[in-house]
Amino acid sequence: MTEEVEVMGTGSDKPRDGNVFSLERAPRRVQQIDQIERYWNKVRANRLVPSRCEIDPRGLEGVLGHAFILERIAGGLARFRIAGSHLTDLSGLELRQMPLSAIFLPGSREILSEALKSVFDEPAVVRMAITSPSGFGRPKLEGELILLPLRSDLGDVDRVLGGLVFEGQIGRTPRRIEIVGETRTSLTGYAGPLHRNEPAADLPPVARPDQARKRPVVRVNTEALSNAPERGHLRLVVSND
Secondary structure (H helix, E strand, O other), rough: OEEEEEOOOOOOOOOOOOOOOOOOOOOOOOOHHHHHHHHHHHHOOOOOOOOOOOOOHHHHOOOOOHHHEEEEEOOOEEEEEEEEHHHHEEEHHOOOOOHHHHOOOOOHHHHHHHHHHHHHHOOOEEEEEEEEEOOOOEEEEEEEEEEEEEEEOOEEEEEEEEEEEEEEEOOOOOOOOOEEEEEEOOOOOOOOOOOOOOOOOOOOOOOOOOOOOOOOEEEOOHHHHHHOOOOOOOOOOEOOO
């Protein structure tokens, strides 16, 4: 079961109901991003999430420069483990071990953090419409980013296969990214908080520890044991106190 929720806006917007920001722009369907998502779906087959060890660079031929792998640090923070050439060209930096938020403008980092939490914790697939503002020697860029959850070798969902594409000339670096639109697709569905106050009638009652039945204590009359004939019987004294 999946549920798709559009979460759009800038860093100054606040969620109206915890799920949806004010709408601005839906992510476009970029060919390279679609190819990365198709490969991820192929690897995961009928499972919820594939494993990091199953991601083979040969499966991303033609889009490898746009791909990256993230590792969760804590909460909504993640750092690069692998970054394609397109990202290093945009940032002008070697991105390995750097946080993903380092290439985003401050106003978009809160949205990015919430999106990463969704990817790791639901888990969910997130697609973003992104721009890089114009400036001296920097033409405005528009593109798309995708975040796809992965399991680590320990089975935790704390890795991400990502893709990022900007169209146009990069110009002077470093370029910084702004989020202008976002779509999240939950892989498990989202039912919302439970508001029922009535007890679950179909579940058996659970006894509290102070209501548990006392087991009878069996004591052996050792005096009778010592004085009993060889073939005699032992007398048991039972106490329920």
